Amino acid sequence: MAERRRPNGLSSQMERTRSAIVAAARDLADTGAEITMPKVAAEARVSEATAYRYFPDLLSLLRAAVITEDLVAVLRSATRSDDPVERIAQAAEILGRAVLRRQGAVRVVVASTIAKPPTAKDRPAHRFGLIRHALAPWIDSRGSAGQQADVEQLVRGLALVISAESLFALIDLCDLTPDDAIASLVTTARHMTAAAVAAAPARPAAG
Numbered sequence: 001m002a003e004r005r006r007p008n009g010l011s012s013q014m015e016r017t018r019s020a021i022v023a024a025a026r027d028l029a030d031t032g033a034e035i036t037m038p039k040v041a042a043e044a045r046v047s048e049a050t051a052y053r054y055f056p057d058l059l060s061l062l063r064a065a066v067i068t069e070d071l072v073a074v075l076r077s078a079t080r081s082d083d084p085v086e087r088i089a090q091a092a093e094i095l096g097r098a099v100l101r102r103q104g105a106v107r108v109v110v111a112s113t114i115a116k117p118p119t120a121k122d123r124p125a126h127r128f129g130l131i132r133h134a135l136a137p138w139i140d141s142r143g144s145a146g147q148q149a150d151v152e153q154l155v156r157g158l159a160l161v162i163s164a165e166s167l168f169a170l171i172d173l174c175d176l177t178p179d180d181a182i183a184s185l186v187t188t189a190r191h192m193t194a195a196a197v198a199a200a201p202a203r204p205a206a207g
Contacts, residue, residue, distance in 0.1 A: 018054050020044045025065035029105035035062070059112040062105050071098060071126055072133045084138035085193050091134040092162045092189040095127055096182035099164045106164050131158045138197065154196045161188045 024043035028035050037058050041051040055061035074094050079087055099106050132155060139151055160166065162185060170181035 014054075017044075017046060017050065021046065021051050021054055021061065022065045025061050025105075029062070029065060029102040031104070032100070032102065033104045035104045035108055037061070057112075058108055062109055065105070071095060071130045074098075075130060075133060082137040082141070084135050084197055085190050087134040087137070088131070088158065088162075088189045088193040089186050091130050092186045093182060095130060095162050095164075096167055096185055099167055100178050100182075103164075103168075107168065110164055110168070127159050127162050128155065131155050131162060135193075150196070150200065154192070157192055158189055161185055161192065 021040060021044045025035065025040045028039060028043060035058070037051055038048050040061065041048040044051065055064070071094055075087070075091055078094065079090050081087060135155070166185060167181050170176045170184055171178060176184065
C-alpha cells in the first residue's frame with residue numbers, strides 16, 4: 001500500500017515545485033525587471049538545473065507564468081464610442097500600458113522569437129484581435145466585402161505601430177519616457193486610422 005501512495009506523493013511534490021517556479025516568474029514579471037532563469041530559480045528557492053527540468057527554456061516558462069490580460073475586454077469596458085479613430089487611440093494606450101506592466105517578460109519573449117523565428121508561432125498575437133475589435137464598428141457600418149484588401153492593409157499597418165517592438169524602440173532608441181512613448185504610438189495610430197477612414201469610398205446608399 002505504501003508503494004502505491006509514493007507516486008502520488010512524488011507527483012504532488014513536483015507540482016508544488018512547478019507552481020513555485022511559475023509563481024516566482026510571475027512575481028518577477030510584475031516588477032517589470034529583467035527576467036532570467038537564474039533569477040527565477042533564486043526567487044523560487046530551487047536550483048537552476050531544477051528550473052530547467054520543469055521548463056526547457058525561459059520562453060516556455062514565461063508562457064506558463066504570464067497570464068495575458070484580455071485586452072479586448074479592457075477596450076470593450078473602456079469605450080462606448082463607435083468612432084474608429086478614438087477606438088484605435090484607446091487600443092494603442094491599452095496595449096502600451098499592458099506591455100509596460102510586464103516589460104521584462106515581454107522583452108524576453110520578443111528577443112526569443114526574433115532570435116529563433118520558428119518559435120514566433122508560439123508568441124501570442126493579441127494586438128491583431130485588439131485592432132480588429134477597435135475597427136469593427138466602422139467596418140460593419142460600411143460593409144467590408146468590397147474593401148477587404150484595404151481593411152487588411154490598415155490592420156497590418158496598425159500592427160506595426162501598436163506593438164511592443166515599437167514601444168521599446170521609442171524608449172530605447174529615441175530616449176522617450178514610457179508615457180511619451182505611449183503617447184507617440186497613440187498619435188501615430190490615430191493619424192493612420194483617420195487617413196484610412198478619409199480615403200475609404202462612401203458606402204452606396206441602400207435601395
